[in-house]
Amino acid sequence: MSVTDSARPPAGPLSDLLIIDLSRVLAGPYCTMVLSDLGARVIKVERPGIGDDARHIGPFKDGKSAYFTSINRGKQSIALDLKAPGDRAIFEALLETADVLVENYRPGTMEKLGYGWETLHARYPRLVYAAASGFGHTGPDTGKAAYDMVVQAMGGIMSVTGHPGGPPTRVGTSIGDITAGLFTVIGILSAVHDRAGAGAGRFVDVAMLDGQIAILENAIARYATSGEAPGPLGARHPSITPFAAYRCRDAHIVIAAGNDALFRSMCGALGLEKLPDNPRFLTNALRTENADTLATVMEAQLRQKPAAHWLAALDAAGVPCGPLQNVAEALAHPQVQARNMAIMTAFEDGTPLMAAGNPVKVSGYDDPATRPKAPALDEHRDTILKEFDLK
Structure with a gap:
């Protein structure tokens, strides 16, 4: 053209x-x-x-x-x-x-x-x-x-x-x-x-x-409520969990389960049906407090299969997710x-x-x-x- x-x-x-x-x-x-x-x-x-x-x-x-x-x-x-x-x-x-x-x-x-x-x-x-x-x-x-x-x-x-x-x-x-x-x-x-x-x-x-x-949005809110200046967290959201990039067998994907219902749907899609009832992960606040532990559990499962498999399962469950793409892939x-x-x-x-x-x-x-x-x-x-x- x-x-x-x-x-x-x-x-x-x-x-x-x-x-x-x-x-x-x-x-x-x-x-x-x-x-x-x-x-x-x-x-x-x-x-x-x-x-x-x-x-x-x-x-x-x-x-x-x-x-x-x-x-x-x-x-x-x-x-x-x-x-x-x-x-x-x-x-x-x-x-x-x-x-x-x-x-x-x-x-x-x-x-x-x-x-x-x-x-x-x-x-x-x-x-x-x-x-x-x-x-x-x-x-x-x-x-x-x-x-x-x-x-x-x-x-x-x-x-x-x-x-x-x-x-x-x-x-x-x-x-x-x-x-x-x-x-x-x-x-x-x-x-x-x-x-x-x-x-x-x-x-x-x-x-x-x-x-x-x-x-700065959330960063200002965190400082205003805690009095402490926030620092970097990599790809993780500071106050919503799971809301980060996670490693599958062949690539990273992003999963953004922004509420309890989405977290339960995510766990079902990943074959981790018992996870929502774990006392450490009952609420978003608890999940955020235990974000590293939750990531370890999730990635142990995600690494079993390729990214495409998990993205299809998460999409089918209505869980916000996406591949981690470079510029060429995005375009x-x-x-x-x-x-x-x-x-x-x-x-x-x-x-x-x-x-x-x-x-x-x-x-x-x-x-x-x-x-x-x-x-x-x-x-x-x-x-x-x-x-x-x-x-």
């Missing part, structure tokens, strides 16, 4: 929105990718001659960044020097029509350029201004630089990731950036909704560090394929590239198996200048 050369995203619920995207690398571009997948038009403003830093981050194919391509598909690119009068005039003309401005500079940068929130709000009162930064626009660390690894460390995520006694472990994806990007999407859509009544745009301030705190899984979560986009030269699909399915709108290609740097300058009568 060929990838369209169109620079516009497919129709979606956000097709009436024009996004001016000053962001680079991941948090901001991930936000605008989500908006684009939902139909918004995204004009990506890049530095002349250099572009988004992500263009220079691997993995590469024939000199083109797959990292950049995967999250900038379907956007338009124009290169503008925001210190040059002519390019500033183009940028300001784009803002006249835009619904949303997205940037992820360090706080203070846009003010130095003369494009801070107060200035732009006075001139473009309906413009929603969204800023994603490491530490936000308030607080003692507001001026500090940050990358994903920094906020993972500072936000507590790394302290509960990995195995007990092991070295500090980064979450395997850039969850600091991605979480900030998703919260920025939520903030933008909230501000656009609010504008329909208030008639004016809002300033959306999202910090990567705040996002890490916001997703090839029939459920992932059926949900159109492994789509095709393309590098700027049209070379196809697999990427993650849009997880938000909206009735009445297509969810195409292909998405428009990523833009070459400044590819759409002439088109944009002509459309906005700037040429």
